[in-house]
Amino acid sequence: MRYAPCIDASHVVLTDVHKTYGHGAGAVHALRGVSLAFEPGRFHAILGPSGSGKSTLLHLAAGLDGPSAGTVTLLGRQTGPLDDDELARLRRRSVGFVFQFFNLVPTLTVAENALLPVLLDRRVTPADRTRLDELPAAMELSHKKDRLPEDLSGGERQRAAIVRAMLPAPPLLLADEPTGSLDSATGALITSLLRAQASEHGVCLIVVTHDPRVAEQADEVIRLRDGVVVARESNGSAR
C-alpha cells in the first residue's frame, strides 16, 4: 500500500502520548503526556539529559514503537492501528534515519548503502540514479561513492549516512545524536548539511542531541526532562 500524501501541515503529531516500560513497581515512565507537532521544512532539536525520554520520543515519531496511551500521527496516519509490516513500509517510504554510529552496512560501498532503502521498497529508477549522483556531490562524497565504509573517516561516514537517509526523498528525517561521535568541526559540518535538508528540501528534521551547538542551528528546540516537555523554544530564543 503506498503512503497517501500528507493531509496535515504537521508531518508528525503526538497527542498526549504516554510511554511506559515494564509493569508495577518496576515500571519506567519514559514519556508522560507529551503533545507535540513537527512541521515540514523545519529543524526540530530535542534536548534533555540521559533518561529524559528523547530517544523514546524519536522512536515513536519514527513508527518504531507504539505509545502506551495517546496517539502518534505520522504523515496523516495514526501509527497505533498499524501492524509491524505496515509500519515497516511506512518507514521505508517516508522516514530517513541518521544514527550516532552511522550504521552503514560494512560490506556495501557508499553508493550501495545509499540505494539500500530504495531497494527494500522498489526497483531503482532513473530518478534514484540521478539523486545518487547529486546527493554525494552535495555532501562532497562523489569521489568515494565506490569505497567501503571502513575506508572513510568518521565525518565521511556520517555524510554517507545522510545520503542514504535522503536518497528516497523522505518527507521526514530523524537523527539520533548525529554528531555524538564526531569532532566539533565535523559535527558542525554535519549539522549544517542536515539543516540544509530542512531549509532547502522542505524535509521535517527531528534531531535528538546533547550538543547545544546542534541545538543552536535548530528552528525549534524542545527540552525534555523525566518524560515531560519542559520548554519549547523557537529560533533565536533557544540560543
Added chain:
Amino acid sequence: MARYLLLLRWLLLRPWRRNPVRQCLTVLSIGLGVALFLATELTMGAVEEAVQAGQKALAAGADLTVSCGSAGLTAEELGKLRQRPEFAAVAGSVQAQARRTDGDGQLTLLGVEPAQVARILGLDASAGAGSDLDLGQLALDPRALVLTREGLLENGVQRGAELTLLTARGRLVFIVAGVVDAPPAVRQALKACAFLPLAAAQRHFGRQGKVDRVDLKLALGVDPSDGKAAARACVTSGASIATPAERTDDQLAALSGLRAMLVLESLLALLVALFFIYNTVAAAVADRTRDAGLLRCLGLTRGGLRALLLGEAACAGLLGLCVGTGLGFVLGRVALKIMVTTVGILYLQLPPIDSVRFHGAELLAAAAMSIGLSVVAATLASRSLTQKGALEFLRPVLTGTLQVRGLRRAAWLGVALLAVAVGLAALWPRPSALPIGRVVALTLPAGIGLLAPYLVVQVVGWLRFRLGPRASVPLLMALDATRTHPTRTAMTVTAFALSLGLVIGHGGVGNSMTTTLQSWLRRAIPGDVILGASFASAVPTFPIDSAVLEPLRALPGVVDIVRLRGVRVALGDRYVMCLAIDLAAAKTRSDHHYVAGERDDAVRRCVAGEAVIVAENLAYKVGLRLGDKIPIPAADGTVQLEVAGIIRDYNSPLGTVYMDYEVYRRLFHDSLIDFGELCLTDAAKQDLAAFWPLLAKALPEQYHDMLHASAKEEFISGAIAAVEDLNSLSFVQIVLASLIGSVGIMVTVTLSVLARRRELALLRAVGMDVRGLRRTVLFEVAGLAAAAAIVGLVIGNLVFVPANLVFREFAGFQFDYVFPAWHCVLALVVAGLTAVLSAVVPLRRVQRMSVLEAVEE
C-alpha cells in the same frame, strides 16, 4: 525477484567473504552429510542395477523362469514343459563358475541351446547379424565357447584362441568359437559370461540329463498366472516358478537389510550435520543482529528479513549439495568395490560393476535434503531474530539471561522419545511387521540427545553456584558461558555427543558381531583343516565333487572328514540356506548351542532322514517350533521333514536348515561339496607344517590350482574379515559423521568465544591477564567436550540395543554385547583433540584482541 537476489547478494552473500572459514565449514558440514547419503544410494543403486541387469540378461526376454536349486530339473520335466501349448519357447540352461588359469578373472559359464544364445544377446538367430558368431559350430563343438566383445577384451583372447578355465570339474580347455555384440542394456552384465552348448555344459559339469533353470516364453495371449499353473503341473512340487521381476525382487529383498543399515547410518550422520548447520546459522544470525536491526529500521519487513536469511541458507545448502555430490561420487566409487566383494560373500554373486551412476531421483533427494535441512536449520535459528520488532534491535541486549524454557520442552520431548524407545524395545511383540528396531534406533539416540543438554545445563548451573567464590574466575567465566547460552551449549553437546556416540556405537556393534561370530565359528566348525574350492579366499567359489576327499581319509593324522554342501532352496515364498553336513561326525567335534531340542536325538533323527535342524534366526522369522514339518523341495518332489532341533546359528541371514549330508545326497541327487573339513589328531594339529605337503600330494593334480586349504583359525579369520569388510564400509560413514561433528564443534566453539569478545575484553579491562583468558577459553572447550564425551558414551553403548533389534528384524540374528573399550578410548581421544583444535583459533584471536576496540563494539 531481481531486487531480492540483489539484496541477497549484497546483504548476506557478500559478508561470506568476511568469514570464509566459517562459511566453508558450514558448506563442508552439509556436503559431508549429503556425500554420505549419496554414496550409500549410489553404491546400493549400482548393486541393485547390476542384479536387475543380470536377471534381465539371463532371462533373455523370458516371461517365466523355473528352477529347483541344486536338485535341478530333469529332461523329463523339460520335455513336459515343451509339450504345453501355453509356452511359445522353452529353453533349459546349466550354470557354473570358472576362473582363468592366468589371473583372477572369473567367468560364469552358461550352458544354453544355441538359439537361446541368440535370444539372450538380442540377435537374429538365423543370421547372427553384427556379430562374429557361428551358431552351427557352437551347436556341434563341445569345446566351443562364445564371449561378448567386452568379454574378449576382459579375458585378453582372440576368436579361435584356446581358453583354459578352472572349474568344479578341474581344468578345462575351451575354444573361443564366436564373438558377439551384446545389446548395450546387458553389455556390462554379460561381460563376465561365456556361453557354451548345453549338452557340453551338462557333460563338463556332471549335470547329464539335468538343467539348472528353464526359461519360458508364454504363447500369445497366455496370462502369466495361467503360465505358472501350467508349469507347476509339469515340474516337481519343490521347483520355484517366478517372473524375472519376482526373481529380482527376491534378490533385492536379501539386500534390503544391508541397505537399511547403511541408509540409517547416513541419516544419523545427516542428523549430526543438521545440528551443526543450526549452530553455524545461529552464530551467523547472531553476528548479523545489528545489521538486521538496521534493515528493520530502514523498513525491511519481518517476512523480508526471513526470506533473506532463508535464501542465504538455501545458497549454503546448494553449495553443500555441489560439494556433497562430488564427494559422494568419489566415496561411492570407493565403497563400490568393498560392497561388491561383501555382497558376493554374504548374499549373492554380482555381475561386474564398473562405476556408480547418478539418477535424477537421488540428486533430487540429495538436493531436498541439503537445501531442506539448511532452510529448516535457518528457520529455527533465525526465529528469534525475525520475531523481534525493529526497536528491539536498538535496545541494549541483556546478556546472561538464562533461557531454559525451550530446553526444558526439548527435554520432555526427549523423555517421551525414550519412553517410546524403551516401550517398543521391551514390550512390543516380535517378530513384527512394523520396523520396530529402526524406530528404536532413531528414537533412542534422539531422546538422549534431547534430554542430555538440559541435564548438562542444570549440572553446570548447579556447579556454578556450588563452587561460588571458591572457584577461579576463569572457571566461573567458562561455566557461565556454557550456562548462559543454553541453546548453543545444547546444540554443540548434542551434535558432538551424537557423532561420538556413533563411533562408539558402531564399535560396540562391530565388536559384538565379530566376537559372537568368532566364538560361534570356533564352536560350530568341526574340522581342523578346511578345504574349499576357492581361488583366493576361504569362501568357496564353486562346489567340487565329494570324491576328491576320499583319498584324504587315508592320510596320516586324519581322523575323520566332514562334508559340507550349502545350497539355496525355496521354502514356501522365501529362499533359505540348506546346509548338508555329516552330522554324526560333526556332532562330536562341534558344540552348537541348542535353543530347543536335544542334540543326540536331533542328530539321530536327521541321520535317519526323518528330520532337520533349523537355525534360530529362521525359526524366529518363520515362527518354527520343534515338531513342525517343513517342505524341502528335493529332486523327486517335496519332502516333509520335522524340526528336531533349533540351534544358535549365523550361517546365513536367509536362515539355515541343517540336514545330514547323506540324506541330502539321496534327496537331491547331488554329490558335490562346498567344503571338506578334515578332523586331525592332536599330533597332526600341532604340526600342520608337516601336514600341508602330505595333503597336497594326496589331492588330484587337476584340483591343485583351485582347492584352498586353511587351518581352522585361518579360516575363521577369513570369514571374520568378510564381516569386517562390511563393517569398514559403514565405519567410513561413521568416521565422516565424526568429522562433521569435529568440524562442527570447532566452528561453534570458535564462534561462541568470538561472540563474547566484548565480555572477554571487559575482563581484560578490569585486570585479567592473557593467561586467565586462555584458561577461560580452555575450560569452556574442555567442559563442552567432556559433556559431549559422557553423553556420547551413554548413547554409543545404548545404541547396541536398537542395532540388535534391527539385526533381529532383517536376519533374525542376535549378538552378545561386548563393551567397545577401544572405541571409547578413540572417542575420548577424538573429543580431546577436537577440544584442543577448537580452542586454537579463538585463543589466538583473544590474545590479539585490542581491549579498547572490543569494548567499543
